Amino acid sequence: MTALSAGSPGRPPAHGHAADDIDLDRDDLMGRMNEPPRLPGGSFAAWNRDRLALARRGAEECGNVWQLEPSVYVAATAGPCEEVLHRAQxxxxxxxxLFPPLKRSSGSQTPEQRAHAHAARMRGLRPQAVAARIGEIAPGTARFADQWPTGQDVEILPPLRHTLAEIGVRYLxxxxxxxxxPFAPQLFLAREMLVRPSRWVWPRWIPTPARRFRTRQQVDFTNALRSVVRRRRSSGHLGDDVLGQMLRPSSRYGPLPEEAILDSLPGITVATFETPSRAAGWILLHLARYPQAAGRVAAEAALLPVDPAATTRTHLDSLQYTxxxxxxxxxxxxxxxxxxxRATRQTQLAGYTIDAGSTVLVCPYTAHRDAREHFEPDQFRPxxxxxDSGLPAKPEAFLSFGTGPHGCEGAALAMAxxxxxxxxxARCYHVSEPPGPEPSYRITTFGGLTTVxxxxRATLRG
Incomplete structure (x- = not known):
């Protein structure tokens, strides 16, 4: 009787199947009961209205992991964020x-070629390689300070992008x-067009205007880069930059195919200045709001060489407070x-069951405000x-460059x-915000956290 009532009405209870059905139903129920908590009032509509505020409320009210929509979860604190990023499988x-491989008759890259390309790029981007080229990076940062017009309010993100693009492209x-x-601004514009919020999410195979523009810019850049690659290979002078590292044959894989080099570099090129320019905007805003901290940076910077090209790793290491x-x-x-x-299988995260195919949003913004990791997490305390800070808790979580197998390749270059x-x-200027009760910028969260x-205003430091 129990078996009949638990099974499907009208179906005869074949031997063993009814008990199995009970076990499966119980497992399914327990899995649902073990889901991360749903944030009251949480939805994609609420998320898109104010993503930062909803992310903070989710972390405060629900804890480590919370549910935004069915099968969409947010890892909100340091431990789960780090766990997701390290468990890449x-x-x-x-x-x-943003910049998918261009369609060619040669086909897509093999996993071995992708691994070789990554390893080759990292030879030019690892901390030791960046440290050896500090004298090439420093002049560009000095030019930015020299060219900032004083005594007037300047929209600062465009010149930041220009300066950092010059540095990044020269480094590569x-x-x-x-x-x-000259191709860098157009690649950046293509990226911005693709990440703008839209009412519609088009399938990737539909050639929207933004995607067509992206493809044109990618093709133009790739054609110019192809000429550089072939000239270097034919001359035998591969270069000591990141491109030169990619042109060097691997003892295991041999030389990288031309397409493997060309496909990866549009995205890398934009990455060298796009994210750093957003970060630089936030940094300059903090210099304006915390003049005492800016003065301490200026005191350290006074010891830098007069000739920026003479800057070395030792000089960079001495900028500890900066x-x-x-x-x-x-x-x-x-x-x-x-x-x-994206969860590849049903698994556990922070004690909760995450089903296969679920989306997990890793949120460094709230993880960095985890009081278990950072003393007074909302306070600006360099x-x-x-x-020797003397604070009672040593910070542990720092996810601005990601972590694990897919951590940011350019972290050392960006920090330098x-x-x-x-x-x-800071050595040259006092930085200030325009007067008035309202900020001179708006914060956007699509495609990155940006002070649009x-x-x-810069005034000369006496």
Missing amino acids: DFLKVPSP FSEDAPTLL QALVREVLRLDPPSWLLTR ERWLE MLTLLTAQT GLRL
Whole structure:
């Protein structure tokens, strides 16, 4: 009788199947009971109205992991965020649609080629490689300070992007940077068109105007880069920059196919300046709001060489407070404040069941405000990153560059650029916001955390 009542009406209870059905129903029920809590009032509509506020409310009211919509979860605190990012097999990085490989008859890259390309790029981007080229990075940051018009309110993100694009493209391509730099603004514009919020989510195969524009810019850049690659290979002078590292044959895989080099570099090129320019906007805003901290940065920067090209790793290492300030701004306002992962199988996260196919949003913005990791997490305290800060808790979680297998390849380069730009600016200027009760900017969260329209004023430091 029990078996009949538990099974489907009218179906005869074949031997063993009814009990199995009970077990499956119980497992399914327990899985649903073990879901992360649903945030009251949470929905995609509420999320899109104010994503930062809803992210903070979710972390405060629901804890480590919470549910935004069915099968959409937010990892809100440090532990679950780090776990998701490290468990790359269970939580797959969602492929970026920004600069997909161009369609060619040669087909797509093999996993081995992708691994070889990544390893080759990292030879040019690892901390030791960046440190050896500090003298090439510093002059660009000094030019930014020299060219900032004083005594007037300036919309600062465009010149920041221009400066950091010059530095990034030169770091990637050295003497060929003048040939390739003109394509950087158009690649950036293509990215911005693709990440703008839209009422409609079009399938990837539909050639929307933004995608057609992206493809045209990618093709133009790739054609110019192809000429550089072939000239270097035919001459035998591969170069010591990041492109040169990619052109060097691997003892295991041999030389990278031309397409493997060309496909990966449009995205890398934009990444060298797009995210750092957003970060730099937040940093300069903090210099304006915390003049005492800016003065301490200026005191450190006074010891930098008069000739920026003479800057070395030792000089960079001496900017300890400046690096702490940069790190603290990135903690409070991480430019990449939300990362998307997809669960490849049913698994556990922070004691909850996450079904296969679910989306997990990793939120460094709220993880960095985890009081278990950071003392007084909402306060701007660069000293927390110094060993002698005397604060009762040592910060542990720092996810502004991600972590795990898919951590940011350019983290060392970005930190070097941002530290030197901060030091050079504070050495020359007092930075201030325009007067008035309202901020001169608006915060956007689509495609990154950005101070759109930020205006600042520089006055010479006496």
